[in-house]
Amino acid sequence: LAKTTQPISMDSYxxxxxxxxxxxxxxxxxxxxxxxxxxxxxxxxxxxxxxxTKVTNEVASLFIPADRKSSxxxxxxxxxxxxxxxxxxxxxxxxxxxxxxxxxxxLVRP
Amino acid sequence: NAGVTQTPKFxxxxxxxxxxxxxxxDMNHNSMYWYRQDPGMGLRLIYYSASEGTTDKGEVPNGYxxxxxxxxxxxxxxxxxxxxxxxxYFCASRNEMVYEQYFGPGTRLTxx
Numbered sequence: 001l002a003k004t005t006q007p008i009s010m011d012s013y014x015x016x017x018x019x020x021x022x023x024x025x026x027x028x029x030x031x032x033x034x035x036x037x038x039x040x041x042x043x044x045x046x047x048x049x050x051x052x053t054k055v056t057n058e059v060a061s062l063f064i065p066a067d068r069k070s071s072x073x074x075x076x077x078x079x080x081x082x083x084x085x086x087x088x089x090x091x092x093x094x095x096x097x098x099x100x101x102x103x104x105x106x107l108v109r110p
Numbered sequence: 111n112a113g114v115t116q117t118p119k120f121x122x123x124x125x126x127x128x129x130x131x132x133x134x135x136d137m138n139h140n141s142m143y144w145y146r147q148d149p150g151m152g153l154r155l156i157y158y159s160a161s162e163g164t165t166d167k168g169e170v171p172n173g174y175x176x177x178x179x180x181x182x183x184x185x186x187x188x189x190x191x192x193x194x195x196x197x198x199y200f201c202a203s204r205n206e207m208v209y210e211q212y213f214g215p216g217t218r219l220t221x222x
Contacts, residue, residue, distance in 0.1 A: 032209060034209065034210075036211075041216070042213075042215065042216070043114075043200045043202070043213025043214055043215060043216055044153070044200075044211070044213050045213070046210040046211065046212075049208070049209060049210070085152075087152065087153075091209075093209055096141050096158050096160040096166070096204075097155065097158060097166070097168065098143065098155065098158070098204075098211065099154075099155050099168070099169060100145070100152050100153040100154075100155075101152060102151070102152040103152050
């Protein structure tokens, strides 16, 4: 299983774009990259998933370089409600053993 | 659709007591999961069930047992609770078509 490394915490201000990078140097060919968001006292919530290049949805964008050894979650124009912990998860599409890393604690200030 | 439901929401146990945490999903997902989350920490996988009738150990299975009762229900049992098992327990199921996990609201367990 690919090990992931993320910054422990990040600070931002309302209206800014936030980029959170996850390092996964030993990613395997059939691994997908998935990001989750967790608010205090709630279970994590799926944000976005990708395999290569760029994926965008109504919430975020996910950038994956050609070597796939890292990925960047981009949150455009964050608001106070984006304050949460963000987890990067790397696993094969066929795997059921889904292990979360420590996550990145994002604090958005007014 | 209720999604993933967990009972109870809160529980206080004394050391050595036993209890079962219940989880159910109504999304017809095959795979289900139990995680624990200690204060200020990330989630750790306890057990998972790829399909009805199968269960496998995760990262931290010691002190726990699970039962996949049917496709909808996946329970977690603490046979002899210890203070180290004080945590928030999350159940999840996964949509295999898009590999997305759906989490329940959690059970907050305190062992004194």
